[in-house]
Amino acid sequence: xxxxxxxxxxxTNERYTETVGRRKSAVARVRLxxxxxxxxxxxxxELQKYFSTEVMRTTAREALIAANHPGTFAVxxxxxxxxxxxxxxxxxxxxxxxxxxxxxxLRKKLKKMGFIKRDPRAKERKxxxxxxxxxxxxxxxx
Numbered sequence: 001x002x003x004x005x006x007x008x009x010x011x012t013n014e015r016y017t018e019t020v021g022r023r024k025s026a027v028a029r030v031r032l033x034x035x036x037x038x039x040x041x042x043x044x045x046e047l048q049k050y051f052s053t054e055v056m057r058t059t060a061r062e063a064l065i066a067a068n069h070p071g072t073f074a075v076x077x078x079x080x081x082x083x084x085x086x087x088x089x090x091x092x093x094x095x096x097x098x099x100x101x102x103x104x105x106l107r108k109k110l111k112k113m114g115f116i117k118r119d120p121r122a123k124e125r126k127x128x129x130x131x132x133x134x135x136x137x138x139x140x141x142x
Contacts, residue, residue: 017101021094024122026082030094032102035074038064042077042091056088063096063115067106093118 016033040047040061051057064073075095079087096115100107110116124133131137 017098019094019097019101021090021092021097022118023089023093024082024086024119026079026086026090028077028079028087028090028094030091030098031076032095032098033074033076035072038072039074040077041075042087043079051084051088056084059085059088060091060095062113063092063099063110066110066113066115067099067103069099069103069106071102089119 016031018029018031021028021030042050042060047057047060051060060077064075077091077094079090081087082090092115096110100110100116107116126133129136
């Protein structure tokens with residue numbers, strides 16, 4: 001039986017902390033490295049170039065802003081699958097897990113904001129005989 005600690009991939013050494021964040025079918029591998037100044041890269045592109053809208057950029061950075069941690073970090077994320085919004089949320093989830101690994105005191109604050117829990121909502125599969133997952137064909141009297 002796997003414990004919660006082994007379920008979430010958490011790799012920590014002297015140089016960086018690596019965690020995995022998920023949302024829908026998007027998976028983000030996030031590395032937090034202590035640095036002299038803050039930087040944020042997603043799939044080897046700067047955050048501003050990868051996420052087109054300010055809402056998605058804010059979502060990705062939300063955990064760092066909310067944590068208000070005194071340290072500065074270089075964040076590197078590799079994201080695959082899902083749409084852009086799900087990817088931004090997956091990055092946030094990964095950053096949150098990494099911050100909690102670095103400083104367990106932040107857990108309570110980030111949990112209250114809902115960043116620690118993986119959002120389980122995903123698209124329901126289509127069933128045979130139906131047009132969509134639950135939508136039946138329109139009934140016709142004649």
